[in-house]
Amino acid sequence: MKQITNTLLMVRPAAFRMNEQTAVNNYFQEKLAINNEEINAQAQQEFDAFVLKLRNHGIEVLVLQDQKELDTPDSIFPNNWVSTHENGNVAIYPMYAENRRKERREEFFELLEESGFKIKSVVDYTEAEEEGIFLEGTGSIVLDRQNELAYCALSARADEELFIEFCEDFEYFPVVFNAYQTVEGKRLPIYHTNVMMCVAEEFCVICLDTIDDKKERKLVIDQLKKSGKEIIAISEEQMHQFAGNMLQVRNNQGEKFLIMSASAHNALNTQQTAQITKYCQILSSDLHTIETCGGGSARCMMAEVFLPKA
Template identity: 40%
Template sequence: MSTFRSIQAPAAVVMVRPHRFTPNPETTADNAFQSDAAKDQARAIADTAHDEVTQAVDRLQAAGVRVHLFEDTGERDTPDSVFLNNWFSTHSGGHVAIYPMYPRNRRRERRSDIIEMLKAEYRVRDVIDYSGLENDGLFLEGTGAMVLDHMARVAYTARSNRADPVLLERFSTHFNFEPIVFDTADTAGRPIYHTNVLMCVATEFALLGTRTLTDPRRAQEVIERLQESGHEVIDLSQEQIANFAGNAIELSGRDGRILALSQRACDSLTARQKARIERSARLLPLAVPTLEMAGGSVRCMIAGIHLSPRDTTAQPGEDA
């Protein structure tokens, strides 16, 4: 297994620990991965979700990943706040993007304290805020809507009401990405709401639910583009996609790269798929079954930091 770190696999992340987690009633219409929760179980569900995040953070830190953990006590009615990767992303060169969200109650998840932490701890040159475009009906839900290849500068995007093509072009111009858009469908024929449930791009491999792409020719073009950029494509079945096997993220740990994914996702992989992944990154399964009730999994819970840390040893007046 390679220990080489890459810009694709950040060594630091941001996470949010929810205190009043519940599946979001505003996202059930287009999120087929979501489950209903009984109202009389709300407190137990919230407590279990809180514990799942705590345990996930502990395991990531034990692996050598730096985790900036923020609390969401729930006063703002933000049931999906744990899935923070949808409202902001960070990029090499000191760039940060803030995104417009499709569900109205998810717009309350954006937090100035997270952006201020990034400015204080890392070198941030600019923050491009697209959130005002919500008033124009334009949405692009961050690294849920886009799966970014930071090395080859490609933004893979499944067409949906969470990813407006005009805004995708604008993002791609600002951040120097090539947009590659495709149509998808689940087993019931519905478009898949976020790209990151069917696709994960790591340093040396990519997980892809090729059969979720409705146009076989376009699917082949996506495969070839991944291969051109040096990725071994590992095909995921529809059943594995339903078990969140595509919702993974590669990170840099103390002893090399790791692939963080849910226990459910890991259990759905075949022995051959696991062996292919572990030639490049160690599998780190995290148990988050309660959080997965909301239709997202480990990738959605983690916002990677692709920024350079500030030199905290610099003296006042010196350039940090």
Template identity: 50%
Template sequence: MTLQNKAMTLLMIRPARFGYNVQTAGSNAFQRRSEESHSAVHQRAVREFDALVEKLRQHRIDVLVVQDSPEPHTPDSIFPNNWVSFHRDGSMVLYPMFAENRRLERKYEVLAAIKDRFLVRREIDLSINEADNRFLEGTGSFVLDRESRLAYACRSPRTDEKLLREFCGQLDYRAVVFDAVDREGRAIYHTNVMMCVADRYAVINIEAVGQSDRAAVVATLQTSGKTILSISHAQMAAFAGNMLQVTNKDGKRFLVMSSQAFDSLQPEQVSLLESFNPIIHSPLDTVEQNGGGSARCMMAEVYITPKSDHD
């Protein structure tokens, strides 16, 4: 049975004070400050969060929701995949974050909820590199092909290439590193806004990849058996690259994305994706506008064995 056939748990953090994060806006071109009050933005984001969780659970996808605390203030806590990742060998990895207020997301309550339910056999703490201004923001900075042991990453201020290779060495991945820019020529801040790697296919903004790296990226995807669905800059801006393939309790796979991302796709693109697995989409407009991230960023996949399996 492949990794993608095995059920997973999704860790999701219900925000306590979601909002536009000034500390991340400089390197995240996807963020746009809302004209609404902080309270209105937060309340709308919570409704979007709850609706997505409910939709996932309706499809028998296991979701572990941890309520964030109001203090310390962590406006981006809704995006846990940036600071922690979980792996089949029982490893939990903590990552160094670019924004100082995002470092506060590594809260005891979240880690305790994970350790209470899952057998964490090894902790790899890369967050100490924050002291040297070296950053690697988890499965935002890189996109994993867990079956083929590949880690795709575009270079950015938030993705230190040496740290990526250190991660790959410890977790047995091969790094596929490339340059990628948006329509304005700005470095794309996170790889997971421009590409998604699933079991048999990959969604990627090929035209964003630097000319000198493009052929190698395409060849690696094809060699690993992926059908490539190319999206445009406009579709990337609508978060069509920020998708995640998930597996429910019955071993059935789904592709999760926002409604904005889904609406940006052409009918033939939807048909291609649905030939592999059903699509789940939910409105995340407030989260996307103010947070600069979307559905994939909201879900941290937990592949670690649950303690209940050892009772």
């Protein structure tokens, strides 16, 4: 299976702001001292500049416009509710915040089909919401598609049993662990796996310092090494600049890029940058407003399209 794609589906925000329903356990979110209209306008500017940069580098980006009346402040992060797979299957995931459940829109699939992609079947896990069980897509699950491995840091948004069920349905070997960050002197679970690790074709950027249990840390390191990935370790401080929230993609010429925000790029040291650029170019864009209010970054904004062409 392919690890990286050249097609992304992104959702342009219409009502972006700090989502009070996600802030309860997303410790990356912060308030900005401007009103919500201004926040949304700034987020739209950052989004448009980001999409333009991706397209200018030969990466195919399909854009779905959010609808203001839905009042979905986090619609800009579609990878949390949907994932697509090479065999034509699509997974739809249960979301922790009630106002995020409205992000799941039929138009998303219509846009894919209009763009020539074929959806064979949909695996829908959303019933789990009724039991208070959640698994937030490729936010909660970091996939090593090539080696059929799925990494998951458990949290209120990543249920172990449902993760195992996903792995059985999609034929991945589960790698389960706990990852923490320090919040006001306490070690609390990190809300999404993809803020502390990114698996690319040849390497993995990971904040090992967040895996407090030594056995669990060894398990993760062993799996990465066994699958031939060079481990590029980042600090917890760098993780807070979203240096773990990255995605490797390729363009229509087959050139590879590691996509990240400007703050993530600036947080990397010379050695880490050299480790990455051995394998691919770095492509970064300023996402300051989106990161500050949304508590998510470049990776969260990109839903990868792996579906076959019709």
